[in-house]
Amino acid sequence: MKILHIHTKMTGGGIQAMVAGLTNEMVKNNDVTLLLIYKPDEKDIFLNKLDKRIKVISLGKTKPGFSIKHIFKIASFVRKNSFDIVHFHGFFHYHFLSVILNHTRTKIFYTVHNDADRENTYWEKKMLPLKRYCFQKEWMRAVTISNTSRKSFVQLYNSPNTLIYNGIGRFSSSSDGDSYITSLHLGTNTKILLHPGRITKQKNQVMLCRAVSSLQKEGLDIILLMAGGQQDEGIFAELKGYFEEGRIIYLGERKDIPQLMQHADGLCLSSLWEGLPVVLLESFAAGCIPICTPVGGIPDIVQDNFNGILSESTSEEDYKSALRRWYYLTDDERTEIRTNVLKSFDRYDISNCANEYINAYTKALNE
Numbered sequence: 001m002k003i004l005h006i007h008t009k010m011t012g013g014g015i016q017a018m019v020a021g022l023t024n025e026m027v028k029n030n031d032v033t034l035l036l037i038y039k040p041d042e043k044d045i046f047l048n049k050l051d052k053r054i055k056v057i058s059l060g061k062t063k064p065g066f067s068i069k070h071i072f073k074i075a076s077f078v079r080k081n082s083f084d085i086v087h088f089h090g091f092f093h094y095h096f097l098s099v100i101l102n103h104t105r106t107k108i109f110y111t112v113h114n115d116a117d118r119e120n121t122y123w124e125k126k127m128l129p130l131k132r133y134c135f136q137k138e139w140m141r142a143v144t145i146s147n148t149s150r151k152s153f154v155q156l157y158n159s160p161n162t163l164i165y166n167g168i169g170r171f172s173s174s175s176d177g178d179s180y181i182t183s184l185h186l187g188t189n190t191k192i193l194l195h196p197g198r199i200t201k202q203k204n205q206v207m208l209c210r211a212v213s214s215l216q217k218e219g220l221d222i223i224l225l226m227a228g229g230q231q232d233e234g235i236f237a238e239l240k241g242y243f244e245e246g247r248i249i250y251l252g253e254r255k256d257i258p259q260l261m262q263h264a265d266g267l268c269l270s271s272l273w274e275g276l277p278v279v280l281l282e283s284f285a286a287g288c289i290p291i292c293t294p295v296g297g298i299p300d301i302v303q304d305n306f307n308g309i310l311s312e313s314t315s316e317e318d319y320k321s322a323l324r325r326w327y328y329l330t331d332d333e334r335t336e337i338r339t340n341v342l343k344s345f346d347r348y349d350i351s352n353c354a355n356e357y358i359n360a361y362t363k364a365l366n367e
Contacts, residue, residue, distance in 0.1 A: 001030045001361060004083040006074065008091060009038040010046040012229060012253050013198060014166075014278035015089055015113050020046040021168055025354035027053045035077060037061050037070055037094065043229070045255050066123055071097050078102050085361045088140070089113060092131050093123035095140075103139035107364040109357075110135075111143040112161075114275040115296060116152040118202075135159035141364060143357070146276040146297025162360050165301075167353025168281045170345075171258050180256075181263050184223065184249075191327060193224045194264040194288070196257045196279050198231040199239070201272065204293070204314060206235060208270040209242040211320045216247055220327050224268065225260065227251040261286040266326055271295055272314055283308075284345035287338050291326050293319060301348075307340040 005023055010016050019034070026032050033055040039062050040047055050056065059073050075097040078086055086102065087109040088095045099108055112119060124131060134140040135157045142161040144150040150163050181192055193212065197203040205226065212224045226248065230236045242248045254260070257279070261267065267283040267290045274296030283290045290308040292298045302308040311322035329337070 001084050001358070001365075002033075002082065003030050003085045003087065003361070004033045004035060004078065004081070005087045005089065006035045006095065007037070007089045008094075009036055010040070010044040010050075012043070012045050012255075012257075014275075016046045017168065017278045017282075018111075018113070018166055019089055020049050021350040022354055022357065023054050024049075024051045024169070025350050026358065027051050030358075033057060033081075033083075035059070035074070037074070037091075043253065045253065048255075066093065070094060074098050075101050078106070082106075084365060085109065087111070087357075090119060091121075091124075092134075093121070093127055096127060096130055096134070099134050099140050103134075107361065108140045109143060109360070109364075110140045111145065112149060112153055112275070113145065115149065115273050116144075116156040118273050119275075132157045132159065135161075141360070143360070146300045148297045148300060149275050164353060164356045164360065165297075165348060166276045166278055166281060167348045167350040168278060168285060169350045171262065171282075171285045180260065186223070187221060190221045190223060191265040192263070193222055193266045193268050193291075193323075194227070194257075194260055195224060195268040195270070196227045196254075196261075197269075197271075198228045199236045200231050201235065202274075203228075204270040204272045206238050207314070207316050207319065208268055209239055209248055211270075211316050211323060212248060212268075213242055213245060214316075215320060215323055215327075216245075220324070222247070222323075222327065224248045225251055225264070227254045227257060227260070229253050258282055258286060261288045264288050266291050268323075269293065269298065270314070270319060271298075274298060276301070281345070281348045284341055284348060287342040289326065289334070289337050289341055291319075291322050301344065305337070307337065307344045 007019050023032050036058045039060045078098045083106050086106050089111050135142050136159045144153050144161045144163050145166050243250050267288045269292040276297035293314045294310050304310040309322045309326045312318040
């Protein structure tokens with residue numbers, strides 16, 4: 001099968017992790033090309049994680065912002081090459097022309113990686129009637145990633161869709177993260193929280209830092225490590241005061257999140273909205289207990305006090321309550337939850353996820 005995946009860039013993030021995982025798995029038995037809109041740079045950390053058999057092509061975009069000429073470049077690339085499958089990962093405003101010109105020549109898929117309404121940017125909201133029409137006519141076949149994601153999709157588009165949960169690869173055991181954590185000179189009872197995520201409104205980091213700082217002042221012996229790009233400079237400016245306190249540490253963008261996760265005591269997911277976060281699946285693979293807000297597809301796979309801790313809402317007080325419950329777990333309770341976390345991973349192995357996508361591709365090709 002000749003497959004084309006298209007995304008903007010391969011910087012650190014959940015969608016990029018999924019694209020890397022899917023293409024790495026699919027190239028084992030298929031001809032796979034990855035088309036990137038932007039010119040790669042040193043921030044494209046997932047490029048180094050791609051299988052060498054994947055053909056990686058860049059359209060060379062360097063300036064931020066919407067570019068009309070790249071709509072035509074993408075459509076031209078798709079039309080000139082005989083792909084069996086073309087798979088978009090968001091950003092319909094770059095792909096609508098490709099769908100219109102090529103839907104009779106190739107099977108086109110589109111994964112909705114977030115809440116259906118929230119994923120629509122300014123330009124996609126302008127094109128919403130066209131996007132809905134493409135989904136309804138199955139010129140572009142939708143894939144949703146959780147039960148909650150599917151509900152939001154059906155509510156917005158009233159269109160057919162295939163539910164395929166996200167997946168990731170299994171981790172190999174590593175001591176790399178342990179060496180960094182050891183360098184912090186912690187006390188014997190200090191517990192480490194890790195929050196990987198771009199600095200954005202969605203990830204709710206201001207609330208997270210307020211909650212952790214407040215608990216530290218109550219006497220809880222915790223350190224929060226934050227890793228991710230500074231996507232929203234205004235929010236990052238608000239966070240700087242917490243970083244100066246010394247027990248909330250900003251690490252910047254990191255390539256070793258899985259290694260850090262294997263040696264952290266808990267994963268903080270404080271989001272206001274989500275699809276099905278790949279970082280949550282990474283915590284399952286690492287056996288790192290997730291402490292999450294109940295948004296998007298998270299409650300579909302995290303059961304409170306079984307394989308994680310769920311807050312009652314996205315409010316600061318409710319999230320602080322969830323963190324307290326995590327902190328005061330007994331050793332036996334912590335061990336039991338960690339065991340359940342590790343067992344929860346099997347369903348989300350990338351090989352299972354990729355097989356479900358291949359089955360969906362094959363079904364479409366046989367129609």
